Amino acid sequence: MEDIPFWGNREKKDSIYLHSFAVSRNMAGKGIGGEVISFIRDMGRKK
Known part of the structure; x- marks a missing residue:
């Protein structure tokens, strides 16, 4: 999932x-x- 408008080049x-x-x-x-x-941490580890 992208969120370039919020994070820009980051x-x-x-x-x-x-x-x-x-x-x-x-x-x-x-x-x-x-x-x-x-939950979010575990979701990140699965990526």
């Missing part, structure tokens, strides 16, 4: 970028953020 074919990420305050402390980051 776009790399073998990279995954997380542009922004937030967890609703009422869901904070439930481990959701860590799970999402782990």
Whole structure:
């Protein structure tokens, strides 16, 4: 997936970028953020 308009010349074919990420305050402390980051990290390792 390309995102040249956002990353410009920094776009790399073998990279995954997380542009922004937030967890609703009422869901904070439930481990959701860590799970999402782990999922993205694992997705990158499979590429």
